Structure formats: structure tokens, C-alpha cells
Amino acid sequence: MRLQAPENMVTFTFDGRRIKGVPGEPVSAALLANGIKLVARSFKYHRPRGVMSAGAEEQNALVTVGQGAQAEPNVRATTLEVSEGLEVSSQNAWPSLRYDMMAVNDLISPFLAAGFYYKTFMWPRSFWEKLYEPVIRRAAGLGALSGQTNPDTYEKAFAFCDVLVIGAGPAGLMAALTAGRAGADVIIADDDTAMGGRLLRECEDIEGKPAREWVLDALAELDAMPNVRRMTRTTVTGAYDQGTYGALERVAGRFAPDKPLECFWRIVAQRAILCAGALERPIAFPNNDRPGIMMASAVRAYVNRWGVTPGKAVTVFGNNDDAHRTARDLAAAGIKVAAVIDSRDDAKVAGDYPIYTGAQVIATKGRHGLQSITIRHNGGTRMVQTDCLAMSGGWNPTVHLTCHMNGRPTWREDIASFVPTPQSIPGMVTAGACNGSFTTAACLAEGAAVAAEVAAGLGLKPKVTVPDADGTAYALAPLWAVPGKGRKWIDFQNDVHVKDIKLAAQENFRSVEHMKRYTTQGMAPDQGKSSNVVALAVLADATGRGIPETGTTTFRPPYVPVSIAAMGAGSQGKGFAPERFTTSHKASVARDAPMIEAGLWYRPSYFPQMGETHWQQSCDREVGYVRNAVGVCDVSTLGKIDIQGPDAAALLDFVYTNMFSTLKVGRVRYGLMLREDGHVMDDGTTARLGDTHFVMTTTTAAAGLVMRHLEFVLQVLRSDLDAKVISVTEQWAQFAVAGPQALALLNTVLDQDLDDEIWPFMACGEVGVSGVPGRLFRISFSGEHAYEVAVPSRYGESLFRMLTAQAEVMGGGPYGMEALNVLRIEKGFVTHAELHGRTTAFDIGMARMVSAKKDCIGKAAAARPGLSDWGRQQLVGLRSTNALTAGAHLFEKNAAETRGNSLGYTTSVCYSPTLQMHLALGFLENGRARHGEVIKLRDHLRDVTEEVAVCDPVFFDPTGGRARG
Amino acid sequence: MRITCPNCGTRDRREFYYLGDALALDRPAEDAGLGAWDDYLHSRDNPAGETRDLWCHEAGCGAWLIVERNTVTHAVHKATLAEKVKR
Numbered sequence A: 001m002r003l004q005a006p007e008n009m010v011t012f013t014f015d016g017r018r019i020k021g022v023p024g025e026p027v028s029a030a031l032l033a034n035g036i037k038l039v040a041r042s043f044k045y046h047r048p049r050g051v052m053s054a055g056a057e058e059q060n061a062l063v064t065v066g067q068g069a070q071a072e073p074n075v076r077a078t079t080l081e082v083s084e085g086l087e088v089s090s091q092n093a094w095p096s097l098r099y100d101m102m103a104v105n106d107l108i109s110p111f112l113a114a115g116f117y118y119k120t121f122m123w124p125r126s127f128w129e130k131l132y133e134p135v136i137r138r139a140a141g142l143g144a145l146s147g148q149t150n151p152d153t154y155e156k157a158f159a160f161c162d163v164l165v166i167g168a169g170p171a172g173l174m175a176a177l178t179a180g181r182a183g184a185d186v187i188i189a190d191d192d193t194a195m196g197g198r199l200l201r202e203c204e205d206i207e208g209k210p211a212r213e214w215v216l217d218a219l220a221e222l223d224a225m226p227n228v229r230r231m232t233r234t235t236v237t238g239a240y241d242q243g244t245y246g247a248l249e250r251v252a253g254r255f256a257p258d259k260p261l262e263c264f265w266r267i268v269a270q271r272a273i274l275c276a277g278a279l280e281r282p283i284a285f286p287n288n289d290r291p292g293i294m295m296a297s298a299v300r301a302y303v304n305r306w307g308v309t310p311g312k313a314v315t316v317f318g319n320n321d322d323a324h325r326t327a328r329d330l331a332a333a334g335i336k337v338a339a340v341i342d343s344r345d346d347a348k349v350a351g352d353y354p355i356y357t358g359a360q361v362i363a364t365k366g367r368h369g370l371q372s373i374t375i376r377h378n379g380g381t382r383m384v385q386t387d388c389l390a391m392s393g394g395w396n397p398t399v400h401l402t403c404h405m406n407g408r409p410t411w412r413e414d415i416a417s418f419v420p421t422p423q424s425i426p427g428m429v430t431a432g433a434c435n436g437s438f439t440t441a442a443c444l445a446e447g448a449a450v451a452a453e454v455a456a457g458l459g460l461k462p463k464v465t466v467p468d469a470d471g472t473a474y475a476l477a478p479l480w481a482v483p484g485k486g487r488k489w490i491d492f493q494n495d496v497h498v499k500d501i502k503l504a505a506q507e508n509f510r511s512v513e514h515m516k517r518y519t520t521q522g523m524a525p526d527q528g529k530s531s532n533v534v535a536l537a538v539l540a541d542a543t544g545r546g547i548p549e550t551g552t553t554t555f556r557p558p559y560v561p562v563s564i565a566a567m568g569a570g571s572q573g574k575g576f577a578p579e580r581f582t583t584s585h586k587a588s589v590a591r592d593a594p595m596i597e598a599g600l601w602y603r604p605s606y607f608p609q610m611g612e613t614h615w616q617q618s619c620d621r622e623v624g625y626v627r628n629a630v631g632v633c634d635v636s637t638l639g640k641i642d643i644q645g646p647d648a649a650a651l652l653d654f655v656y657t658n659m660f661s662t663l664k665v666g667r668v669r670y671g672l673m674l675r676e677d678g679h680v681m682d683d684g685t686t687a688r689l690g691d692t693h694f695v696m697t698t699t700t701a702a703a704g705l706v707m708r709h710l711e712f713v714l715q716v717l718r719s720d721l722d723a724k725v726i727s728v729t730e731q732w733a734q735f736a737v738a739g740p741q742a743l744a745l746l747n748t749v750l751d752q753d754l755d756d757e758i759w760p761f762m763a764c765g766e767v768g769v770s771g772v773p774g775r776l777f778r779i780s781f782s783g784e785h786a787y788e789v790a791v792p793s794r795y796g797e798s799l800f801r802m803l804t805a806q807a808e809v810m811g812g813g814p815y816g817m818e819a820l821n822v823l824r825i826e827k828g829f830v831t832h833a834e835l836h837g838r839t840t841a842f843d844i845g846m847a848r849m850v851s852a853k854k855d856c857i858g859k860a861a862a863a864r865p866g867l868s869d870w871g872r873q874q875l876v877g878l879r880s881t882n883a884l885t886a887g888a889h890l891f892e893k894n895a896a897e898t899r900g901n902s903l904g905y906t907t908s909v910c911y912s913p914t915l916q917m918h919l920a921l922g923f924l925e926n927g928r929a930r931h932g933e934v935i936k937l938r939d940h941l942r943d944v945t946e947e948v949a950v951c952d953p954v955f956f957d958p959t960g961g962r963a964r965g
Numbered sequence B: 001m002r003i004t005c006p007n008c009g010t011r012d013r014r015e016f017y018y019l020g021d022a023l024a025l026d027r028p029a030e031d032a033g034l035g036a037w038d039d040y041l042h043s044r045d046n047p048a049g050e051t052r053d054l055w056c057h058e059a060g061c062g063a064w065l066i067v068e069r070n071t072v073t074h075a076v077h078k079a080t081l082a083e084k085v086k087r
């Protein structure tokens, strides 16, 4: 029911029923306004449940929003804003909310008590996976995921400030005003749609005017300050190291397609002021979970803020003065207050409605909505007709964030609550209700005082002015559970009641942590926001201890559930993964080359031609280009590191196993790099362009790793060396030109014809490439007469087009990764398939490359026993007439193909069109001594068995005459 | 977690690459013997409390840093350029 007819109304649906609501109000308010009490079924027993609160602490009213792939389950109806066309559905009920078949669980509830799963489903073991678990999973739980890809957009963002104010009630607003006025960079975040906190929900005055007006003035002042940023709909969800806070912003409703649904913020604040307020706690009395039984503060919030009355005849049950505010506000709004029940004998309260002091609610009636309650009073009982019971067991300060870094709150007897322990989070202070200061006057004063301290700590000069407000102290007498027949619910979301906790105590789960796990109290999306303290009190009672002796409560982040989609924003699918394209990318794609990923790079797999139906045909043709004419391949993805300085050569001597200081200017040398543990890290060629100038190439995969390694050596191990390194991979476009016609092809683009005398194998130097200063390296990864020609990147595309066009005239053309791989396997050149982190220089037959004349990274460790024993698996070549597979294991011809008999494995395979046979590289125990023998290859995964002949890994042109010629 | 790079200021830990104990600074001589090398390569304490680690500001200035921090309190005390540390 609404107190007044609102002006703007929109239509949304709840379980298909069309409902009118005010845009921006919580869905729970609209449901209550339309007399809808039953909104959900409980987790375990499928009990009918209704709206309980008016905020993020809601335990019952979890709904699903949207449909199909966009459906989002477990959304709290109390924080979901009404908007036109919103589709809301109830959860955990079948076939309908009113007639839920699974409510049978409630009838057999004696069998489903705490620990039930542990006791019942132990035996027989095999039944667990097949029978019990699937059945339980189907029966339990809340909303379900659609199983489809979420099409909604999410965002993540970073923010920085001097002072983060968490919560915008009276304390938070005063803190933001005080810090803002002093000149601090302030972010004030609040989870509500509007700032003001409880001031928007209470009837009280500040500075002689209605509190809501004071809030508007405060917000106007904050908005006028350029150094203050206000973030509404933003829940600070976690406190992390070094002043980092996570926050979830509900950016837009579901009908603003240009905006993300949610944004996950990381806010870095020098200081933070927690003004998170307090949460009212329920009282455990029999059948306290019927729809219509709500928190007292929520009832008056619906009346005061949204003009919605949750009932026609409201009763109030509390143990404190605050509960009476609800009766007073409702009576003032003209709503019938049927009875006020105060458990305190000595409560001094008055009102124009029946008040029962020293009384308790001992029973309730109404399956789908509250109809009546029974009161025990003066030794007798009395039944009162009521459709809404407002309960208040007192207030729990919202200490959550102070617990996120292992802090434990402190028990305060006078308010029967936990309050934050100071300095639980470095840089964070607390003020107001979350600190146990419950009056508006105290909240305003503390907010101002704490912010002044913080601002002064930042070197600012704050002034403190505190407005006048109500400072009436709040009195309560603890009441946790009311004796009587029927279940007294404590954790509504997880269906845990008083008896469950007593059972836990009885079965000796007396520690709070054990009790929680045994009963599941405090789990589920709610994480015990409302139930932890009551549960602890009941456990204390059951074990005959005081609350502080029984334990404490703690909370982990996040404060409210945060969707994985928000935390992982930008990471769905390809997300923000960078793509690196070579200068020949467009030209390669234009030739229909399938591009394959190589790290972040994309490289052409092969260049198909008309009539070719299989990649193997293209690959064989391209290998033929290189072996018989000339091929062109973009090798720009290899890492290129420019090294300069007087000690550049000394640096190379230290990071490579072999000697570089002896390399002549204008020459290139192959280098092997070890990790400090003696295993091979990377290999490549390094060219000496000048006395103090080298350019190193790394493999594509290890470019970043090697760069970091060189920096490590220079900065950490050898800061005595005067040398600098910088990556120039992006700056140079580099192409391999390989084959008997390589020289002829190059001469068509070079400014001056090459002289073979000046450019022998492994020479390097500067050349003019069609008028552009470039570099030329006579190196070969194919075993042919070959060069790599480099030009500044901006000329890469045109050079690639010139080279490939000319190559085609000469009976060659471009070649891709498949052909490159075949060419290098034919020559026994290793890549990271072989240099996979567990191979040593000895294993790949390069032990002699570890120079005895100098120290280098990995030298000492490589000399350890075991790293160069002849029994180790050594690089070999394997040949066969049939196709081989990589990753297959090697066995003696007649041995059983078991793990214990494995002698090694294959790492790279190809069909060699040059040799017309299948080749493999692999590692074989004592392999170098077994050339010429026939062994067995077995691939259990692909079911391949072949006899293979062991040979030298250099299958083609073993003397290397073609490359030198 | 945030680390204050002497070159760049306070940055999110996602910008940094973690290597491990700053023991890596004390590289033994080539002939120090297997025991010394084994210790250097493999033996690390797992302290609950103060640590000195090597981090690289890889997505920043590229500097290798020695970060002093506490694994219990998560406090990060300071970061110094490894290059400047006297050995």
C-alpha cells in the first residue's frame, strides 16, 4: 500500500505479473506496495519467505533479473531499482512460488538438521557421486545460472584519492565535508541510490530543519567542491593492502545499453574513513521467518522514504528504545500500530497504541503471509491480529571492512555488539554507527572529528563545525532467542535455527569456526551479516560461556557478492589481449595465408596457391623454393636487442656460454644462453656492428624473458659493467632471403651488388636497400645460402612486397612457419620444442660451446654431476617411412611400452620433401652412441607405433657446405 | 599491493615481476663449490615476517628493485634500486 499516489509510475514484472512501481525505488518497495508478501523460498527447506530488510543485508528476497543469457540470479530485491520493463522472477521454487514441491523438505525437516549431510551420506561411498550429490544439488541452492555467455558489458576502473569515505550517512557526510573543506582529494562512496544513509529513512531534525533537507544542503556543498567526487550505487566491497579498496558500482539499470551494467573499481586512498553504519539484527523467536516479519528499521524506512507501508496492522517487537521509533513513525503516518512488545520489564516508553513491556512474541501464524502473533505477557498469552511484525534485536555496527586484513572486532557489553578494533586496517579509521556510536549527534561529531584528524595527518588545516542533532542515547537489554515451540531462525538465508546451533554445541563443535561449518551458518551470499552475532550469542548460551569467551566474528571480502563478470571485465574472450602484427601482415593475409599465433604475434602458416587442397602441399612447395630457388620469410618477430657500451662484449661473454669479445666487427656468431641452474634458456645469433655495439637476436618466444634477464644481469649481478640494452624488435622489419638464388634476389633490391668475398657466411653490416639504410646478416636457419635483411619498420611492407614479387619471378616465393619448421628440422636446428627448460648444452650436443676460459651464467651449475652424464637423454634424429608424432615415447624394439621402459621422447616432427621421408627430433638415452640403430616409437595418446632409425640430428647437408657456398 | 618504485613512484603490483629472495644478489664465484652453488640456486627460507625480495618494474621503468616487506602484516617498507646496492 502506498501512503500517497506517486506521480511517475512504470511497469515491471514479477513472475510474469505486471506491477507498477516508482522508477529508482527498490523492487522490494514496489512489491510491498502491491501487497506482495511472498517473494522467495528458502535455501534448504523451501519455506515461504518475504522481504525482510531495506538494504544490502537482505537475506530472503533474492530474485533473478532478466531472462535467457542475460538472466542474473541472486539479486537482492532491496537494492534492485525499479525501471520500465524490468523482468523479475522468484527463485528456488517449482512449479511456482505459492505451490513449491520442494517444500516437502520442510515437512521432513527433522531429518535435515545440521550435520545431516555428514551423517547420512557417508555410506555407501559409491552412492555419493552418483546419487546423493546430484539429488542434493538439484534440491538445494538459490538462483541458477543460464549457462550461456553473458552478453552484458562490465567495466573495471581505477581511482586515486587522499581520503576515501565509505558510506554517506551522517558520519560519512560530515567526514567528507570536513576533509573536503580542508582541501583533501575526497571520494565518498555509498551503496544506495542517494546519499544520506539513515537520515533519508528517519524522522528527525538537524540544525532545526528536517534531516533530509540538511542532507540536500550537504550534497550541494560537496558537489560544489572540485576536490570531492561522489560515487552513489557504489559498494566498497573489500579493504586490501597499501590503501587499496575494491568497490562495485552498479552503473546503469538494464535499459541503458550504452553503459556498462557494473564497474569494479580499485580505489587507492592514502587514508580511509569507514562510516558504514550499522545493521539491525533479528530476534530468534518461534517461526520468526513468515512473510511480513521484517526488521523494524526497514519497516519505517519503507514508510518514511518510499511512502510504502508493509502492513495494515503493524506490530513491533524489540528489546531496545530504537524499535519504538518504528511505532512512532507509523502512527504519525496514520498506520495502525496493533501492538508494541518490548522484552524489557523496565522499558520507559509511551505511545498512543497498546504497549506490552516485559513481553515476548512466542508464536506466529500465516503460511504465505503473517496473520497473527501470540504474545506472552504477565504470565499469560494473548493473540494479536497483524500482517506485519517489525522486530529489532538491536544494532550491529558494520565492522566488515575492518576484518578484511585479519582484524578481529572487540565486544562492547553496553551495546551488546562488536565494534572495530582500532588500526585493523592500516590507514583506515572508523566513525559513527559502525563504531558503535548510534545517535545522530554522535555520528555527526565523530565524522567531523575523525576527518579533521585525517586531514591534519595529510598536512592540511581542517576546521571542525558540528551541526546540532538528536543525541538521545540508545538503551537495550540483550535478547537473542525466545524460548518456545517451533523453529527460531537465525540465518534466514541458509536456513539455520537455534536448535541447529545447540546441536552443534552438543556434538562438541563448540568453537565458533566449527559451529559455522557444521551448521553452515554465515555462509551463502549474505555471509552472516545479520546472523553472526545472534548465532554467537546462542552458542555462548549453549556452552555456558560469555560471548567474548566464546569467540568473535569475522568477515572476508567481498562485503556483497561481486559478479565474476565485473571483476574480470575486459577479460572475456580475447579481452584486452594485445595483438602484434608484422609489417608483412596485410600482404600475407592478402595472399590468404592462415595466420597462427606466436606469443602475441601473428605469423603466416603457409601461403596457399590455386589448386592446393592441403597445407602439406603448400608447405612442400615452399620448402622447395628454399632448397631449389629462393624463399622469403618475415623473421621480424624474433627478439632484437641493441647492446651498446664499453663493456658490451663483456656482458655477452657473461650471458652466453661461448666467447663474444673475440668476435670481429662485421661478423655474427651463434650464441647459447643458460639459466643459472645450468639448463638452456635461449639461443640466437648476435652481430657485432662496432667495437662497442652489438645486436642480439632471441627466439620469438623468449624475447621478453631475455630482455628481463639482461637487465637483471646488468643491474643486479654485474652493475660493474658499463653497457646498456634496449629492445629494438619493433623498430626493424627483418626478412630471411634463403636459397641458391638468394644473392641474385638480394641484388635486385640492394643499392650495391653484394660481393661474396666481403660477405662470407656469418658476415654482417650496413647496406642500402632501395635507398633506405638497412642491415644485412648472412645467417641461415634453413641450411641454405641465406641472408637476413633488415630495414626500419616503416619500409617493411614495401620491402616484403618487392622481395616476394621478385622471388616469384625467380621460381621462388614467400614461405611460412610450416616450411620454416621443416627446413630447420632437416638441418637439426633446435627451437623451444627442444629447449623446453629441462635440456642442457650437453643434451643438445653443444657442451663444447661452454667456454672454459671465462665464467658465465649457468656454467658452475652445468658442471654439476648428473647434468652431463652419457646416460642422459641426448638429441637425436629419427627417420621413418611413415608419419611420426611429437610427444611420443621411445622404446627398445621389443620392450613393453610402459613408463619404466621409456628411453626418451620426440619433440619435433615433419615430412621432409627434400629427403622424401618422415623425420623427428627427439631425446634418447645415450642417443649419440646409438646412431644407426632401429628403435620403437609409441604414442599412446594418438595410438601410433612405428619403427624408427636413430641418426644424427642434422639430416640434410651435414657438412654445411650449402650455407657457406 | 603497491610498491613505491624509486624511479616511478607508487604503483600497483601488477606492473611488477616477482623473482624471489634478494639472496640472488650474492652470486658465488665460479669455483665456490657445489655446496655454495646449491644453496644459491635452491635453498630459500620461507619467513613469516620480514623479507627482502627482488622485483622488476617490468611494465614501468624496467628497474630491478629490492623490496623490503613483511609477509605477515603485508606492509611494504621500502624499495631500492638493486643497481645501487653495494656488494
Ligand SMILES: [Zn+2]
Residues within 6 Å of the ligand: B005, B006, B007, B008, B009, B057, B060, B061, B062, B063
Ligand atoms: Zn619504475
